[in-house]
Amino acid sequence: MKKIEAIIKPFKLESVKEALTDIGITGMTVSEVKGYGRQKGHKEVYRGAEYNVEFNPKTKIELVVAGEIADKVVEAIRNAANSGKIGDGKIFILPVEDVMRIRTGERGKEAI
Amino acid sequence: MKKIEAIIKPFKLESVKEALTDIGITGMTVSEVKGYGRQKGHKEVYRGAEYNVEFNPKTKIELVVAGEIADKVVEAIRNAANSGKIGDGKIFILPVEDVMRIRTGERGKEAI
Amino acid sequence: MKKIEAIIKPFKLESVKEALTDIGITGMTVSEVKGYGRQKGHKEVYRGAEYNVEFNPKTKIELVVAGEIADKVVEAIRNAANSGKIGDGKIFILPVEDVMRIRTGERGKEAI
Amino acid sequence: MKMKLKMKSRTYWGGAAFLACLAVSGPALAEDVVSLGDTVINLAYALDTFYFLMSGALVMWMAAGFAMLEAGLVRSKNTVEILLKNIALYSVASIMYLVVGYNIMYGDGNGVIPGIGFFLGADHTAADVLASNGETYYSSMSDFFFQVVFVATAMSIVSGAVAERMKLWAFLAFAVVMTGFIYPVQGYWKWGGGFLDGLGFLDFAGSGVVHLCGASAALAGVLLLGARKGKYVSGRIHAIPGCNLPLATLGTFILWLGWFGFNGGSELKISNIEEANAVSMVFVNTNAAAAGGLVAALLFARAWFGKADLTMALNGALAGLVAITAEPLTPTPLVATIVGAIGGLIVVTAIVFIDKAKIDDPVGALSVHGVVGIWGLIAVAFTNPEGSLVAQLTGIGVIFAWVFSTSFIVWFVLKAIMGIRVSEEEELEGCDISECGLDAYPEFTKD
Amino acid sequence: MKMKLKMKSRTYWGGAAFLACLAVSGPALAEDVVSLGDTVINLAYALDTFYFLMSGALVMWMAAGFAMLEAGLVRSKNTVEILLKNIALYSVASIMYLVVGYNIMYGDGNGVIPGIGFFLGADHTAADVLASNGETYYSSMSDFFFQVVFVATAMSIVSGAVAERMKLWAFLAFAVVMTGFIYPVQGYWKWGGGFLDGLGFLDFAGSGVVHLCGASAALAGVLLLGARKGKYVSGRIHAIPGCNLPLATLGTFILWLGWFGFNGGSELKISNIEEANAVSMVFVNTNAAAAGGLVAALLFARAWFGKADLTMALNGALAGLVAITAEPLTPTPLVATIVGAIGGLIVVTAIVFIDKAKIDDPVGALSVHGVVGIWGLIAVAFTNPEGSLVAQLTGIGVIFAWVFSTSFIVWFVLKAIMGIRVSEEEELEGCDISECGLDAYPEFTKD
């Protein structure tokens, strides 16, 4: 099983979620993060003092999937999240050793 | 060493934390996340327009432990977080290659 | 490639970010978390009732780097985040199987 | 609203017009003096009425104060509901008191059994006023306005104590009975000239009739309702911090301001030197008592808990205000400060002990309005020469007995019929979603 | 500000001084009566002026109410901008109405074409007042103050409807024309004694001149502006919840309070029994209508949507206030409650249908001030014997036609010159950063 972590632009969440459900993904976990990268932040002025907001708001999607469909998932996310602009984000694939569904105690793929 | 990520219902945090300290876990990191899964969100009406809140508030617990106690930890979390209701959440086990305690620079198990 | 997760004290973020950019890191993702550990939380009194805030605010930095520079990165973070006080935090190193840059679709190191 | 169009044709005293008749003798002059005298009566009537309306507007503003205070002291997941309860109860009070409450409170009863009637009669005619030889000196509509906002205040006290767990509709149903019947009856006993008034029970602006009354109704509700889930677990008291202290502070400032109308307006007349002095004294004492209450509570909390607890300081200011409300006129400002300060000490103690007694009052309403209301009424016996301890205690007993028992019955019936508490599920996710379908702060992450 | 130094030397009636001349006969006495009479006129003038100033201060406070209401109902990323728009439009209105608006509205026109003039003239001299035989009875400066806050109210209505997408500077440019020209002209037609007034069109405090006027200007803007991105996607209506409901509730309470000045002050006189009664009646009815509106909207929303929607309840209270504004004096409090309640039912319906019509009004301003404003004006025909349906409908038509068409032109020109809508990019990240360079809540995480 793989864990896929995608850092995307917040307003892309809706379409990514739809893309994932379309390919049969039933679960994911989302959180708000701040991103630092090529995409530069913006300048703000507060009472005459300028300052840079170097971190841009991003949304992080985490989902664990069966190894064989990992690539499909990555593609789906990419297509939905891609706007061709700097700052679109990254997708990371990590190995997962096991999963458990708390409610049932199931393990492995059944638990996803 | 293993990294254990548990997605649980927010109000279960207290009991999970206690369960973990009971088995001698001394550290963990917690964050607020939103979950999408079998548990459907709820409907809200705002000024006549209905809308679905598809994401449910969840709490994510991350902790790195020595490989040999991983299962004990998973069990502890499960027992504390399980309410038998849809939406109880998931536990993921990931491999960890190394750990460092910033304060001391210790590495490996000592650092946990 | 490795994923490095560092849990640090919030006010250290600025210096850690600088330390990382100094060694040529161009991207990272940051989020706010709450930490439980040796560093005990503080007592608050609310209308006569005392209560412990056991979780301390922490900042989590996630970044994926090429395997060979992982140690350099860990050192950089440690030096910048270390105040010698309990609660300075932890650094975890996890294996990463692949990375994709959403904008370009690049994979592997190029995508970092 | 163009002035020229609205000017009445009726002609009042006009110096110009008068110059003409300078020549004329006695009788004509006398007539002018009469017409002038009538104009003066008109003016006094207008001033007293205006003073009433401004005071009433300030008291109406207190409804916003309670709403902000309570919204600041509950958790964010119950904020929408408490806001709705507050503005809805004000509306219900306005309607019920108009329909019947006012007539019960100021109708002609036999001293114990009040009279009854519906809606409002016509206002005083100019002729009646002029003929009343000073007896009738302000608009009855302005009187109604000033009275109606008081009812709302009493009801606002209840909402805070039952916050975070009571069903919205059960609460509003109670509000109907409270503002239409329970409050007016005891109001009649005192301010309507009933037996409490005859007994010499003194309550200038309502430490008893308004504040103790509200707290008594709240206590009955709280006892039947029980504590919030998680407040008292395995014998330990868990603090449940309010989610927005700036709102709570704003609410307190609003109440402080509104109280000048609450106490100041209760002098009921301002149009001559004595009355103007009296109203001024009431303003000064009201402010002094609030200040004394805040400082005392702040220092006491600091000494006791080691922290300068803002919420205790705010309750201290309100305690000072409640304490002086029973008699803001006779004490000197220094005495008023002390009366308020004692209120501040009492409220901190009361909050802690009521909490230890496992009676869950999220905003401290029982302590501020109940316990300190009683203190305020007792203090009258010492600050007002005309006051008698016996009469004060009687009044306290009667008001509490009446309001607590009737409220208890109403809450009890509501509990039987529709239930007064939200389900455990709903309480966990918060009343806002389940009852109102909204988040108060949808964009801000919550614990 | 030391009293002793400011006391004018002018001597007014003094009993003491008078005792001296007790002996003296007719003429001397007569003179004293005259001086006394003048003093009385002075007093009445002072009281009416003070009443005006207090009413104006309450209306000024409504500007804060609109700011809070709107800041509570938009998303956090557009909060700074809506706050800035609100306080800036109030300032612009204050200046433009001073420069020219007031003179257009109350100058001498021919009934249709208003006169024009700039800045304010001198106030009434004591001599003029005494000679006016009651015609001139309050300070013209206090009149200006009371009038200027009304303009701001009309303009505040616009800001809510165009929130979250209109450019700051285009908005302020419109405010200049609206407060300096569009509003004053129709104000002249009614309150300035123009042809609408001649036709017997009745509008006590401005359901039409202020509220319908503001809503008409807003509608023109909204139509040219279009809906917020993401509000109506592929035919579906997406709810965009307001980010801070305690602020929205506070704003409603502020407006409710301010409305006592808005309607109460519009009686324009309080210094005699009839007027004092009238002002009191206006206070009572204003409060009753708001209460009726809130309760009706709350129950209706509950029945319709299954949830007790706080935002609908708030709009209901405002609807009740707008509805009664056209005639708060003649109806009984019961009738006023009903007029308000109907307003509450209308507003809920209007909000839903305007939304279905894909006209995006984030705060419901079109429904509250426009649709219900019309209801209020029509109601006059039934609550005021002097009212005529024809005259009311004519007034509605004229005000709407004038304000909508002129506003449409102004918005259109602004759109052509500078553009009225922020870029899609800016709208996505929020107007606060792009227009104001600030976050409203920089420390709190947002969705």
Next chain:
Amino acid sequence: MKMKLKMKSRTYWGGAAFLACLAVSGPALAEDVVSLGDTVINLAYALDTFYFLMSGALVMWMAAGFAMLEAGLVRSKNTVEILLKNIALYSVASIMYLVVGYNIMYGDGNGVIPGIGFFLGADHTAADVLASNGETYYSSMSDFFFQVVFVATAMSIVSGAVAERMKLWAFLAFAVVMTGFIYPVQGYWKWGGGFLDGLGFLDFAGSGVVHLCGASAALAGVLLLGARKGKYVSGRIHAIPGCNLPLATLGTFILWLGWFGFNGGSELKISNIEEANAVSMVFVNTNAAAAGGLVAALLFARAWFGKADLTMALNGALAGLVAITAEPLTPTPLVATIVGAIGGLIVVTAIVFIDKAKIDDPVGALSVHGVVGIWGLIAVAFTNPEGSLVAQLTGIGVIFAWVFSTSFIVWFVLKAIMGIRVSEEEELEGCDISECGLDAYPEFTKD
């Protein structure tokens, strides 16, 4: 508070009663005229007193304005403490000014050395008033009330400038000395009839006595305190954005409203035509100056920084208010607008330069109340024919020298005894936890 029970038996002029004696001749008639005259004096006294009380209530409301403004401009981790400081300082001021301050300010000194006394004397008797021939025309208690809220205003200015780093208890200790001694002494020099007043120094409502005074005390504190950690690092200025701009905006609106009482009440009399006109003019000019200040600051900030900085606009409005406070009566509304606008330009410049000078003033209090206060005092020389530049400059010098030096000493002593700054640790985690043990927004995640 039942009307019928409170009616005094004293009989005032009654037309009815009078009809009886229509027949009677001269003397009787004369007596009636006297009693009527006395009634009129009573009325005037009541009106002026009521005007005072309402004005005082509006100024009291300013305390809430400062609290909200400051709570909005600090970081969330220091919010509870700033709220507590604001409401506590108001209470301390109320008590200290009652105990001794008022007596110092309005006692009989020799012009330089004030007199001293404690607590308040009895109010004027009716007899004294009637005998005073107009000299005594309002309640001394209402005067105290109006005065006490001014002291609080001066002290509120300090809290903003020292925010986010000063110890709570050191601050309150300073408040005791400031409100009980430092402020009253210079207040005596001007409004108490001391030497500054003799010099012809003009300060209508307190640009100097209140605002410059507060700013001078604040400056002394800031200099001894140093900047917030992280504000100026390695020569660079770091912006520290306020955490809640809706609160800051609400605070500004509250202050704007309260200022009508602040300036309007400072005319000290309203009961005749000239005075009523004067008060009205003050209202209009106060509003105009605030509007001018906001617009000027907004445009200037936009031109300078490229962004429409809300916080600068708010400071601009306050600057306009402070600028006109020294003389809101003599200028025309147009001139008042300009005086305010210049204040707006000055404040933006001052804020930037004070920041560049590494003097850390989180809310801009030094610029708004200090720099602009000086501008307001200087402007008097041009807007009031009786004003003299020399006298104004002298006044500025004296007030600054006195307040700055005495404050500096007090701060210095406090620093030596108990320390005035929180530890670096505490500052990092925020004063709220360390000093108050509470979070302002416990449920909302912070950076």
